[in-house]
Amino acid sequence: MSITTTEEETWELRLYVAGQTTKSITALANLKKYCEEHLKGRYQIEVIDLLKHPQLAEGDQILAIPTLVRKVPEPIRKIIGDLSNEERVLVGLDIRPRS
Amino acid sequence: MSTAAPAVVTPLPRLPKAPTGIDGLDEITEGGLPLGRPTLVCGSAGCGKTLMAMEFLVRGVQDFGDPGVFMAFEETADELAANVASLGFDLPALQAAGKLRLDHVHVDRSEIEETGEYDLEGLFIRLGHAIDSIGAKRVVLDTIEALFSGFPNQGVLRSEIRRLFRWLKDRGVTTVITAERGEGSLTRQGLEEYVSDCVILLDNRVIDQITTRRLRIVKYRGTTHGTNEYPYLITEDGFSVLPVTSLKLEHTVSDNIVSSGVPGLDAMFGRKGFFEGSSILLTGTAGTAKTTLAVSFAAEMCRQGKRCLYFAFEESPPQLVRNMQSVGLDLREYLASGLLRIEASRPTLNGLEQHLVTIHRIIADDRPDAVVIDPISNLISVGSISEVRSMLTRLIDFLKVNGITALMTSLISGRNAQQEMTEEGVSSLVDTWITVRDLEGIGERNRGLSILKSRGMAHSNQVREFLVTNEGIRLLDVVLGPTGIVTGAGRRAQQLRDELEALTQQQEHERQDRELERRRRVLEGTIANLRTEFESVEDELRRIDLETQARQRLGE
Structure with a gap:
């Protein structure tokens, strides 16, 4: 998936949580931060x-909490955990190409 | 349990159990799986873990009214429904009725990236939702190991699975979890067996190219259970476990007598036949008319209007019918009227357990008064002696409990020194044991029949020679020779000798009679002579006397 084709689309991200747990709050905070940095607007x-x-x-076949699902652009990607590792989140979402 | 004490003694609570409804399993587990607790079913591929779990759910719905959730990690709902449709389980209908919920959990490692801490709360929520939506009392997780392939963090997973078991217990649902068998341990992860309250191990082994399946309860917290390995089968009706010794020796007995179909044989028994519902073993070497005797019995049952089921492991039904016509036993009439049913199959067609189940099912369908198995010795070809023995034990028990008279034939090797030890060792199980054998003399073979034992009635101790005639089997009268019972040509020779002797005796007798007559006549002649002599002497004396008297008168 090249970055050029995805730049025009609006990314649809879904974060599944179960109540206001520490992991959920951390995950949401991390996600917002990365999006502002890389996908602003x-x-x-x-x-x-x-x-x-x-x-x-x-x-969405959710088992782990928290789970981040990238609905658009396709294909669907899932990232589980509190998203504390920025590098892996960006690679996982295909914002940064895999090295 | 005692109510003798004045104070009310409440019995200690027994572990509540959820009956599975699976044939035989409730017997081994003494009531079912632990109610509201998790049970692990483990085994290698192809053991029927999924099937057993599914049957637990479906029977729960159908027989006990417990709704159930099936959470599948490997197969989709459609695949599951298609797989069990052959067993008569209509999953879509149960789902539509709100009694069953199939939930396919898809785990794919390639789609999942892991960053930081997480737990499996999503699975819990999902399962909880499924349980709540239909008020499920039973849950199946098949196969939980799929999670290990989907999530890389083993530490998290292990603690989450532990939490899952705890959570299931707290929810109070009776759960069956399936797991693949690991190397050297019950499961691959070596975890589930420790957190389950009950562990059932399924085993699939191939011995001499024949597959036998075995089930064992490895652990069951808080209750006693059968500890043996039990054979089980996957049949058209689902899972079926066969407890080897499920029966206590307490079947009711009948005092009625059934005829063996051979009048001479009946006469050898004190009560003129077999007890109804008893088991009869007929052993003999090759060609000693075992089958003919067995068919005679079957035909006699039919003649009396009773139903007989004949399992033929050597001959096809038409062959049997044709062969029996040659000895005056016409089975066609009984076959047509449905009194006789012949089930023929090769012993090697199935494993032993399959045979047993087939026999069970046919008997359950047919409800016969008598069963003939001809011969049981052929079953040796599909199992070891101990397996055959255990199968026959179960079969004989089953027949006895149902009050069905059973006649089994068994071939024994002529060279076997211990002729009276049947290979299957079933002799102690049967009530009546008849043996037929070759009585080999000079230049000929004859058939002899004797009763080795007959529980509960007197019986003849003689070895009786019998003939297979156009009108069936005929026992011959006992002929005693100088050295014991004689048979065949010896019998004929002895009979001729006897006749000759009788003739000689008669002639001698007649000669003696004639001699006596002659003597009598001589005697009578002599008596007449003597009488004549006496008369002349008398005359002479009388004359002398008269002369003397005359002389006296002259002298005066």
């Missing part, structure tokens, strides 16, 4: 609390 973050909407876990 062309991203959407949707936070889904599975405690409130447990039926949504099935759709």
